[in-house]
Amino acid sequence: MTHALQPAHPDITEEMWSKITTVIADNKGKPGSIITVLRECQDIVGYLPVQLMDFISAGMNLPSSEVFGVASFYALFSMQPKGRHLIKLCMGTACYVKGIKESLVRIKNRYQLEEGSTSEDRRFSLEAVRCLGACGLAPVMVVDADTHGAISSDTVLDVLDRYE
Ligand code: FES
Structure with missing residues (x-):
C-alpha cells in the first residue's frame, strides 16, 4: 500500500x-x-x-x-549508502611512516573515493582509521574481515581486485 x-x-x-x-x-x-x-x-x-x-x-x-x-x-548512523566492501586504511604512526599515504592516494584515484565515502558503483566504502593494532604488519589495510599487511602503492590495487 x-x-x-x-x-x-x-x-x-x-x-x-x-x-x-x-x-x-x-x-x-x-x-x-x-x-x-x-x-x-x-x-x-x-x-x-x-x-x-x-x-x-x-x-x-x-x-x-x-x-x-x-x-x-551518532557515528552509528550513515546518511550515505555503504559499499559491498569496507576498506580501512591505517593512518597510525607505524603505517604512516611506512608510506600508507601513497596507497591511500592510489585507491582514491582509481575508485574516485574520498575518505568516508562510497564509490559510485557501491563496490567500496573507504575509511582512514587509527592504529588497527597490527603494527608489526605495517602498512596495514583491512578489507571487510581480512587483514592485509605490508601493502604498498604497487600492490594495493591488485589486492582490491579480488573484491568484486
Ligand atoms: S599503526 Fe597501523 S596497525 Fe598500528
Missing part, C-alpha cells in the same frame, strides 16, 4: 516502506524514541537517505532539524 507522504526512492522498496511505517507507528509519541526509529530504519534500508529522514520526521511529528541532528551526532 502506498502511503500519502511516502516519497519514491530507488533504494527503498514497497516492503521496506511498509516496515518503516510500522516502526514509526510503534514509536510515535514515545519520548526519546527517535534513536530507536533511526536505528531500525537504517537496519531496514542499510543507510538513512534524506527522503527517509524527512518521512520519519513527518511521521514522528518532530522537526527535521532534530532528526538530522540525531542522525549526524
Whole structure:
C-alpha cells in the first residue's frame, strides 16, 4: 500500500516502506524514541537517505532539524549508502611512516573515493582509521574481515581486485 507522504526512492522498496511505517507507528509519541526509529530504519534500508529522514520526521511529528541532528551526532548512523566492501586504511604512526599515504592516494584515484565515502558503483566504502593494532604488519589495510599487511602503492590495487 502506498502511503500519502511516502516519497519514491530507488533504494527503498514497497516492503521496506511498509516496515518503516510500522516502526514509526510503534514509536510515535514515545519520548526519546527517535534513536530507536533511526536505528531500525537504517537496519531496514542499510543507510538513512534524506527522503527517509524527512518521512520519519513527518511521521514522528518532530522537526527535521532534530532528526538530522540525531542522525549526524551518532557515528552509528550513515546518511550515505555503504559499499559491498569496507576498506580501512591505517593512518597510525607505524603505517604512516611506512608510506600508507601513497596507497591511500592510489585507491582514491582509481575508485574516485574520498575518505568516508562510497564509490559510485557501491563496490567500496573507504575509511582512514587509527592504529588497527597490527603494527608489526605495517602498512596495514583491512578489507571487510581480512587483514592485509605490508601493502604498498604497487600492490594495493591488485589486492582490491579480488573484491568484486
Ligand atoms: S599503526 Fe597501523 S596497525 Fe598500528
